[in-house]
Amino acid sequence: SRRKPPADWDAYDYYLQGRALFHRYELDKSEPLFVRCVELDATFAQGHAFLAQALVGRFWYDNDPRTLQNAWDSARAALALDRSDGVCHQSMGLVLTHMRQHSDAGMHFERARSLNPLDVNIAGDYASWLNYGGRAETALNVLESALLRDPLPPTWFWEVKGSSLFLLGKYSEAVGSYQKAGDHFFTHAFLAATYAHLGEME
Structure with a gap:
């Protein structure tokens, strides 16, 4: 529009x-x-x-x-x-x-x-909604398509992608996304949970 x-x-x-x-x-x-x-x-x-x-x-x-x-x-x-x-x-x-x-x-x-239809920000929030609804695979597909259009998305986009990967059990990839998602208490919490699943919690 x-x-x-x-x-x-x-x-x-x-x-x-x-x-x-x-x-x-x-x-x-x-x-x-x-x-x-x-x-x-x-x-x-x-x-x-x-x-x-x-x-x-x-x-x-x-x-x-x-x-x-x-x-x-x-x-x-x-x-x-x-x-x-x-x-x-x-x-x-x-x-x-x-x-x-x-x-x-x-x-x-x-x-x-x-x-x-090409807005990367809308795609990111839509993917977050899909994550909330237990549709992480679909969310990840939406995010990957958005990254093809814009390989430098907003910082918050990586938190959504990290959550999709986490929900799919792709913990190593999730770490890489969360590390790009900025310095917030929730990204630290997500990283801690991901490392725990990887057995790397000290």
Whole structure:
């Protein structure tokens, strides 16, 4: 789909900065930039969409239901502004996955993929949804296809691939993916679990 242009170019600059940080998995740094983006331009759908995704990232740390509710509010605002934007559907799919509304999340991911079939970021979150649903083999196929289109995906992409490989019992390969996934408590936990399966835990 064609993204609607922002009404405020300062807002768009905050959006671009936030998106760059988000794709490097620097979630805490990206969130305030997306907040500023939508403060300056409340009509910019992708600003709300990426704020929703950043809030999901915060939820991984604070486990606060209010954070997830705020993420849902942002994803809903994004869709209200532009239902033809795949990233808006991706964001709602991500939020609903964490709300354990698996079927509804899947509908949004399928819509996102139909609107943006070549988008590597959508592919990554769709694969994460597949992992949650116990379909790691399909998830890995989605990720491998995405890597053919873009061999330098966002940092967080490797955590999703690592999880697919882990679920499939491909522990050595999972280690390689997790090691590319940034410095977060959950990637350290995933690595520890993977090493344990390999018998390398000291």
